[in-house]
Amino acid sequence: MARSLLDNVAVVLYESQDSINIGGVVRSMKNMGVSDLRLIRPCIYDPNRIEQVAHDTRDIVERIRHFDTIDGALDDCVYVVGFSGRRQAARWARHTPRSAAVDLLEHAQAGKVAIMFGREDHGLPNDALDRCHAICTIPTTEHFSLNVAQACLLGLYEMHLLAGDATKRLPPPRHAAGAPNKAQVERTFTDLGAALHAIAYFKTRNEELIMRAFRSLLFRASPDSRELLMVRTASIEVLRTIEREVRLAVKTALVAQGVEEAAATDAGKAAGAAAIAARGVAAIAAAPDEEPEHAPAGID
Numbered sequence: 318m319a320r321s322l323l324d325n326v327a328v329v330l331y332e333s334q335d336s337i338n339i340g341g342v343v344r345s346m347k348n349m350g351v352s353d354l355r356l357i358r359p360c361i362y363d364p365n366r367i368e369q370v371a372h373d374t375r376d377i378v379e380r381i382r383h384f385d386t387i388d389g390a391l392d393d394c395v396y397v398v399g400f401s402g403r404r405q406a407a408r409w410a411r412h413t414p415r416s417a418a419v420d421l422l423e424h425a426q427a428g429k430v431a432i433m434f435g436r437e438d439h440g441l442p443n444d445a446l447d448r449c450h451a452i453c454t455i456p457t458t459e460h461f462s463l464n465v466a467q468a469c470l471l472g473l474y475e476m477h478l479l480a481g482d483a484t485k486r487l488p489p490p491r492h493a494a495g496a497p498n499k500a501q502v503e504r505t506f507t508d509l510g511a512a513l514h515a516i517a518y519f520k521t522r523n524e525e526l527i528m529r530a531f532r533s534l535l536f537r538a539s540p541d542s543r544e545l546l547m548v549r550t551a552s553i554e555v556l557r558t559i560e561r562e563v564r565l566a567v568k569t570a571l572v573a574q575g576v577e578e579a580a581a582t583d584a585g586k587a588a589g590a591a592a593i594a595a596r597g598v599a600a601i602a603a604a605p606d607e608e609p610e611h612a613p614a615g616i617d
Contacts, residue, residue, distance in 0.1 A: 322480045325425040327353040328469060329390050329397075329433040331445050336362035338437060340370025341466025347374045349473035350480070354381045355390045355431075387445050394431045396424035399441050399449035400468050402461055410451035417453040418475035432472050434465050494543035501542060505549040506532065512555035515593060556593055564589035 328346055333339050339362055346354060354377060364378050371377075384390040391397055398417050412420065421430045433449065435441030446452065455463060455471055463471075497505075510528055513519060519527065535548070568585030572578055 321350060321482045322422050322425045323350045323476060323482075324352075325429050326351045326421065326473075326476060327355055327394065327429060327431040328473070329355045329357065329431050330359065330465065331357045331387065331433060331441055332436045333359040333465070334437045336360060336366055337370060338465045340367045341464070342434075342469045343367055343374050343377050344371035345466055345470035345473055346377055347371060349470070349477040351473055351476075352377050352380060353429075355384060356381060357384050357387060357390050359383065387448055391431060391433075391448055393429045395428035396421060396430045397433060397449045398431070398451050398453050398472075399433045399435075399446050400453045400455070400472060401435065401441050401446065402454055403440060409446070409449065412451050412453040413456060414453060414472045414475045417451065417472065418479045420451065422476060422479055432469070434469060437465060494541040497540070497542040497545045501545060501549075502535075505535075505545050505552070508549050508552040508556075512552035515556050515559050560589035560593050563592040 328342060328351060330339065330342060333356060339356070339359065343354065346352060364381075367378050368374055382390075398412065398421060417432075421432070424430050432453070433441065433445065435445060441449075453472065455468055457463065506528065509531060510524070513524075513527070535545070538544075540548070564585040566585075567588040568578075568581045571581035571584055576584070
């Protein structure tokens with residue numbers, strides 16, 4: 318497997334005070350494709366507890382390295398960004414996580430880079446910030462209450478997206494279909510218009526404007542051919558339901574009056590077809606019987 322630029326990214330935690338936060342950082346790293354975690358004088362923690370917080374991360378936990386000094390943790394790094402919300406007198410280069418990701422991955426082409434986070438109570442001290450090439454501040458509201466793992470996730474996420482080579486590829490929908498062609502689109506609008514006519518939807522509405530609005534709606538939705546067919550078959554079913562209800566009502570009434578069943582059935586069919594035709598819609602006997610697979614509940 319080809320190496321990723323993310324292989325050259327290290328996460329450095331300065332004097333972490335809570336093992337839960339270490340576990341949260343490990344989880345963030347696992348999800349974003351980074352595996353080099355360095356701890357500077359951390360609290361005592363149980364690696365098994367870390368794995369309970371961050372499942373399936375033994376590969377990262379086993380590689381955690383401990384350092385007594387900031388310089389020791391950063392010795393091999395060509396570029397370091399410290400995450401801090403403090404206002405500084407010194408004029409460090411300032412970044413958001415997104416702009417920091419650009420600089421970090423650019424330098425990662427030449428060597429190891431690091432993002433560094435401070436203590437939960439006071440953040441990074443000045444001697445740690447002195448070792449940073451730039452400072453990253455996460456834009457928030459005035460509340461400004463992110464824990465170390467959350468801040469780390471935001472920083473790693475931007476690098477993960479920018480690297481573009483580690484993201485898990487999701488499989489396509491189980492019933493994926495291609496884009497509909499023009500003929501399928503026009504048949505759908507024809508049948509939709511017929512259904513709206515059948516329920517007298519245009520009696521008090523402008524047909525041209527309504528159909529144009531439906532076109533705009535469906536084109537914005539960008540349905541695939543299977544989804545568009547669901548719209549079409551729903552429209553056709555409106556027509557069939559009207560025809561069927563009229564047919565059954567007429568047949569039932571005639572049979573109740575003593576008309577022979579065969580004759581009542583024929584009369585019902587004629588009445589159903591007439592009911593559709595009376596609404597300005599052609600008879601639906603030739604309407605297609607095609608149905609989308611698993612429709613309508615099978616949308617994925």
